[in-house]
Amino acid sequence: MSDQPPIRVAAPDLGGNEERYVVEALRSTWISSTGAFLDRFERDFAAVCGTRHALAVCNGTVALHLSLLALDVRRGDEVLLPSLTYVATANAVRYVGAEPVFVDVDPGTWCIDPDALEDSITPRTRGIIPVHLYGHPADMDAINHVAAVHGLWVVEDAAEAHLAKYKGRPVGSLARLATFSFYGNKIITSGEGGAVVVSEPQLELRLRTLRGQGMDPARRYYFPVTGYNFRLTNIAAAILCAQLERADEIVERRRQLFASYRELLGDIPGVSFQPVAGWAEPAPWLFCITVEERDFGRSRDDLMRMLARDGIETRPFFIPLHTLPPFREGARKRGDLLPATDILARSGMNLPTYSSLAAGELERIATAIRHAARARATSY
Numbered sequence: 001m002s003d004q005p006p007i008r009v010a011a012p013d014l015g016g017n018e019e020r021y022v023v024e025a026l027r028s029t030w031i032s033s034t035g036a037f038l039d040r041f042e043r044d045f046a047a048v049c050g051t052r053h054a055l056a057v058c059n060g061t062v063a064l065h066l067s068l069l070a071l072d073v074r075r076g077d078e079v080l081l082p083s084l085t086y087v088a089t090a091n092a093v094r095y096v097g098a099e100p101v102f103v104d105v106d107p108g109t110w111c112i113d114p115d116a117l118e119d120s121i122t123p124r125t126r127g128i129i130p131v132h133l134y135g136h137p138a139d140m141d142a143i144n145h146v147a148a149v150h151g152l153w154v155v156e157d158a159a160e161a162h163l164a165k166y167k168g169r170p171v172g173s174l175a176r177l178a179t180f181s182f183y184g185n186k187i188i189t190s191g192e193g194g195a196v197v198v199s200e201p202q203l204e205l206r207l208r209t210l211r212g213q214g215m216d217p218a219r220r221y222y223f224p225v226t227g228y229n230f231r232l233t234n235i236a237a238a239i240l241c242a243q244l245e246r247a248d249e250i251v252e253r254r255r256q257l258f259a260s261y262r263e264l265l266g267d268i269p270g271v272s273f274q275p276v277a278g279w280a281e282p283a284p285w286l287f288c289i290t291v292e293e294r295d296f297g298r299s300r301d302d303l304m305r306m307l308a309r310d311g312i313e314t315r316p317f318f319i320p321l322h323t324l325p326p327f328r329e330g331a332r333k334r335g336d337l338l339p340a341t342d343i344l345a346r347s348g349m350n351l352p353t354y355s356s357l358a359a360g361e362l363e364r365i366a367t368a369i370r371h372a373a374r375a376r377a378t379s380y
């Protein structure tokens with residue numbers, strides 16, 4: 001075990017007006033789901049995303065669930081999504097009784113492969129949820145084209161990609177709906193929190209109605225549909241307002257960390273980085289590497305164990321959803337084959353990424369990775 005202080009994989013940057021605004025929200029007594037911070041956040045976040053509206057909700061999973069409800073996705077419907085994502089993307093599909101159908105990722109983006117979509121479309125397919133994985137936008141023009149040809153909706157899962165851009169346009173504005181998470185490890189956070197962004201007025205009305213127990217926004221205590229309580233508190237929105245004030249600064253700091261990682265790790269055999277498509281301005285969420293065992297001399301899991309012994313926390317890439325108990329039987333019956341997903345899931349890992357990570361800590365991480373590679377090389 002290391003005698004050096006532990007380094008976590010993620011930490012929020014709460015160094016601006018977060019505390020002040022939370023106190024302000026408390027003193028105002030507006031602590032539930034109405035309040036000036038909520039109004040301000042919804043206005044500001046829509047502006048950031050280039051949409052007409054943003055609806056704050058209690059987390060990113062709920063944002064997906066609410067989107068599928070608003071699009072009237074039902075039992076028996078099929079929804080295409082990548083297998084290489086957080087489980088929430090597929091769970092939300094199941095909440096409305098629909099079936100997630102897994103599509104492979106493009107090795108050039110690590111996001112859903114537009115060329116593989118058509119093979120998975122059946123008469124039951126209703127929509128596509130591309131995930132902007134680890135901050136890199138999916139190829140939305142190609143995805144939207146397939147969707148238009150087949151009459152499908154598209155929902156961007158932008159939980160990990162705040163402020164990313166696709167061909168100069170912000171993620172969130174690239175499909176009918178987009179969802180975000182503000183969980184504590186995200187670039188913009190309120191601890192727990194989420195948002196749906198939208199521009200179509202009818203869809204916005206439906207989202208708003210369903211979010212607030214189904215109440216008609218124009219008639220108090222009249223409930224035309226069965227709705228949900230998916231609201232966010234004004235206290236959480238206070239944190240988000242402070243985060244948005246410094247969003248560019250937070251992103252810039254993380255970009256610097258990404259550049260340092262690339263410099264420090266660039267010449268280690270067997271270590272590769274997340275690709276960046278020519279049209280992408282990715283969000284610098286968690287820095288990713290892949291470890292090619294043959295060239296590095298160790299597996300990804302061995303490297304993670306060695307780093308853990310040095311007090312350095314890392315994360316493996318998501319376990320592909322099509323291999324997990326709730327989804328594997330369906331995937332097996334359909335014969336889903338996802339080779340690019342399988343390779344990435346085996347070899348990928350996230351390194352510590354957060355504003356307060358010091359230069360010395362970065363050096364320590366890089367040295368530990370370099371040492372892990374060398375240790376094996378010298379033992380041949």
Ligand SMILES: Cc1ncc(COP(=O)(O)O)c(C=O)c1O
Nearest residue numbers: 059060061086088159181182183
């Ligand atoms: C791709 C993706 N979708 C959805 C979610 C769900 O968000 P939350 O944890 O806020 O419910 C997350 C992560 O947290 C995610 O990474």
